[in-house]
Amino acid sequence: MAAHKNIERNTVLQGDSIELMRSLPDCSVDLVFADPPYNLQLKGDLRRPNNSLVDAVDDAWDQFSSFRAYDDFSRAWLTEAHRVLKPDGGLWVIGSYHNIYRVGAVLQDVGFWILNDIVWRKTNPMPNFRGRRFTNAHETLLWCSKGPEARYSFNYDALKVANDDLQMRSDWVIPICSGGERLKGEDGHKAHPTQKPEALLHRILIATSAPGDLVLDPFFGSGTTGAVARRLGRDYLGLERESRYIDAARERIARVTPLAPEDRQIVTPRRQEPRVPFGAVVEAGLLSPGQMVFDARRRFMAKIRADGSLIAADVKGSIHKVGAELQGAPSCNGWTFWHFDVEGRSVPIDVLRQKLRAELN
Amino acid sequence: MAAHKNIERNTVLQGDSIELMRSLPDCSVDLVFADPPYNLQLKGDLRRPNNSLVDAVDDAWDQFSSFRAYDDFSRAWLTEAHRVLKPDGGLWVIGSYHNIYRVGAVLQDVGFWILNDIVWRKTNPMPNFRGRRFTNAHETLLWCSKGPEARYSFNYDALKVANDDLQMRSDWVIPICSGGERLKGEDGHKAHPTQKPEALLHRILIATSAPGDLVLDPFFGSGTTGAVARRLGRDYLGLERESRYIDAARERIARVTPLAPEDRQIVTPRRQEPRVPFGAVVEAGLLSPGQMVFDARRRFMAKIRADGSLIAADVKGSIHKVGAELQGAPSCNGWTFWHFDVEGRSVPIDVLRQKLRAELN
DNA sequence: TCGATAACTGAATCGGCAA
């Protein structure tokens, strides 16, 4: 067996993912997040009805000669991921219908055990311009443990609180990565063709890792995993072949401010409420972990945490629960109770739900 | 090759799905809908495509042998489905994370071409009682053509209209089958463990079949496919092993009232409207040779000639070709690009085509 | 400076028919 290096944390290694993984020791990472090439098989150009050209993913790294070749590639990196993962660790893989059925079958063959498949429902997908199919409005994530009997970590209560005390479902509604979050090169063009939204990684890391955990991303790309890991106090190790992506990722991660430990804490049990969850408001960046909220008359204050829970003195939980307990009331509608500051004016957080609701539906 | 029977329509055949499919002729069905089992008792059930028995019984019952056995089963029925399907036919398969990645990989291996994966998002899924995973709130459907170059039928316009004039997306929000729709046995218990909602089949049949089409369901179960096919004026052929399910399904389908042909009509696909050449508009005197047409913003002008061609400076040809060349675009729909004056207002020439179409019926 | 409007963009397996 090859000599395995100790892992240096919070770095990006340049090279072939599979070879680099072979240099890592057994059972050394807590979580793997992988966004492998999708093997899109695009033929000609595609134009919008207004004749503009769609900027397709036609990079060499996404080209495979056959399903067989793609399966071999998948088996190679998934085998290494399995070896490198701690016994109680977790694996996440994201893909589309082009590749996820290949990847899913191979990861089962390699020994991983699927815990859930998660659907990322995009609020703003690209339309089907020719009207030949359904709008391809989602991507799929597979969440796995190391084997059928393996233990795994899942912060059930944190997610439930972030989801307004309802169990988090297997379908997640999150916009695609665009606007200010999207990394641009010096030419103003997108720095990476398939940058993932930070909200997606935020939910994944909150759900299935703890502060101090080591997260391996073998297809690091623009470094979304690293950026969110750093913000949430997780360590990361990125593997990436293209130096231009590595440069962009390093710069991006350096700009991230890690949250204070108390702001990334998660809660202990409890429960109830309706649609657009407060956690989504936090994930969307409309409010930030660490930011304060208060009631209309400023008698009570609470601090927002990374999982979408609130904390005030000895009370912690959902926006509803914390509001109720502070008032000594049996219940409370946190959406209308809690406010935040916009240029000195106090505004109920419900406006953010309405804003998000408009986006999500 | 075995002698293949002619297909009797709107019946349920009792027996092993794979064997029964082998008795059907090549290229004889328009659509396959399959809800394959995945809780198989791997005891002598499974046969390879060559009809040999899978030895899952004797092997140590491990993950690998069970996946292999399930793959063999999937390959066998998907191979037959592919053979039996017409060249322009479609395939739908529904499954959950337990089996859909096996099925998806095998159907690609067998030659099917994935057109979309569809997420059936359940509004009322069963909660995760132990709180160890995300609420499993969806199932996955795969929609395929017979191959990468194959044609397929898709009623784009009907779906768009049904969706408030927005393209139908790949995520469908549909409640699970319960209440009055759920078949009950004499004991009051559900008659079938995985009865699918009729709303799901309704959308599938409207989207990818036409009245009179033959729909094959090799795992007929409670007969949802048959019931919806009958209501929508499609023919069905069900295959099912268990006689108790067949009895329930036949009774159920007999109670269905087929829609009147005019009620199952869908919007006329715009692509299928009768073709009207621009020359016919000129011949009908709706526009005159010598008259000028121009684009909406009056950046380009052209003159109509007697043969129904346009001329602008050094460019001449069809309404489409001249529009494309003037814009420097690869193509152009001349009907919507070119306008003419009616009482000072600028109107696309497409209104004249529609007028002519109405006269021609 | 501001509001209205135009232009641009996103992991996309995106024609059919006749000659």
Next chain:
DNA sequence: TTTGCCGATTCAGTTATCG
């Protein structure tokens, strides 16, 4: 089998431009 032509086809945004 290949070529050429007809003509059908987009949603939710963000950024840039114009008045």
